[in-house]
Amino acid sequence: MKTKVIEDYLDYLFPNPECELIYHTDYELLIAVVLSAQSTDKRVNTVMPIILDKYPTLNDLKEADLSDLETIVRPVGSQHKKAAYIKNIATILVDKYNSIVPRDRDKLIELSGVGRKTANVFLSEYYNEPAIAVDTHVERVSKRLGLANKNDDVLKIENKLMKKFSKDKWAKLHLQLVLFGRYHCKAIKPECSNCRLIDICKEKKKNI
Ligand code: SF4
Numbered sequence: 001m002k003t004k005v006i007e008d009y010l011d012y013l014f015p016n017p018e019c020e021l022i023y024h025t026d027y028e029l030l031i032a033v034v035l036s037a038q039s040t041d042k043r044v045n046t047v048m049p050i051i052l053d054k055y056p057t058l059n060d061l062k063e064a065d066l067s068d069l070e071t072i073v074r075p076v077g078s079q080h081k082k083a084a085y086i087k088n089i090a091t092i093l094v095d096k097y098n099s100i101v102p103r104d105r106d107k108l109i110e111l112s113g114v115g116r117k118t119a120n121v122f123l124s125e126y127y128n129e130p131a132i133a134v135d136t137h138v139e140r141v142s143k144r145l146g147l148a149n150k151n152d153d154v155l156k157i158e159n160k161l162m163k164k165f166s167k168d169k170w171a172k173l174h175l176q177l178v179l180f181g182r183y184h185c186k187a188i189k190p191e192c193s194n195c196r197l198i199d200i201c202k203e204k205k206k207n208i
Contacts, residue, residue: 002200003164006145009196010176013184017175019125021045026101026126027058027093031086033121034113039076047076051086058099061090085113103127117154124171132170134158137181144185144203 020041023029028048035044050072055061069083076082089111093099101122102108108119120133132138134154138161142148147164148157165173184191190203198204 002146005200006147006197007165007169007173010173010180012196014176014179017172017179019121019175022048026122027090027099028052029126030101030108030111030114030118030122031089033118034085034089035073035076035082037082037113037118038078043076047073055090058090058094061087062094064090082113088112089114101126103129105131116158120158120174124174128171130167130170132158132161132165132174134161135178136187137185138174138177140187141177141181141185144190144201145197146200146202 021029021032021036022045023032031051032044032048035047051061051069054068054072055064064087066083066087069087070079073079073083073086092111093101097107103123105116105119105123108114108122109116114122117133117135120131121135123129124131124133134142134157139148139154139157142157142161143150143152148160152160161173162170181187184195192198192201192204195201195204
């Protein structure tokens with residue numbers, strides 16, 4: 001069965017997959033995930049310590065000067081939007097949630113800059129809740145492997161993945177698909193000649 005072949009290969013490549021964002025608390029993870037949109041974990045990991053050094057608490061971040069925050073956030077791109085998002089998130093967390101990130105997808109999605117993907121990453125990473133966040137890597141790999149169709153949107157892909165893989169595997173599978181897309185099945189020049197999924201892949205001929 002195709003899903004079993006994929007699962008086995010991902011387990012072989014990434015037996016203990018880990019999130020590459022560095023964080024210590026719930027809100028650090030949430031903010032890091034928000035900053036990672038259209039950026040890289042590596043860049044986020046260089047920016048987060050600067051933010052936390054200047055604004056060590058959520059209260060400090062709530063009171064941050066927006067233009068100072070924009071300057072710090074600039075390396076991850078979209079600094080106007082992202083600085084406003086994280087200041088706003090800090091404000092809501094302090095004022096409404098006693099400085100604790102809610103463990104609730106609907107409440108998370110109400111926060112600035114937090115969509116379903118970000119909420120799923122947070123819940124699966126911080127609480128190990130069953131969720132599959134479909135980011136650009138998960139989307140690309142799923143389509144190449146025929147787990148989703150070419151025109152499927154991210155919600156459709158998420159639903160298809162949830163149907164095809166057992167619930168206890170979702171959080172791990174998300175991380176494995178991200179790492180597989182990041183380091184093997186890359187957007188440009190994927191490493192098809194070394195890939196054991198080549199026989200079930202829809203894109204192999206284009207890339208070898
Ligand atoms: Fe990705 Fe190539 Fe493997 Fe297909 S054969 S899954 S495109 S690395």
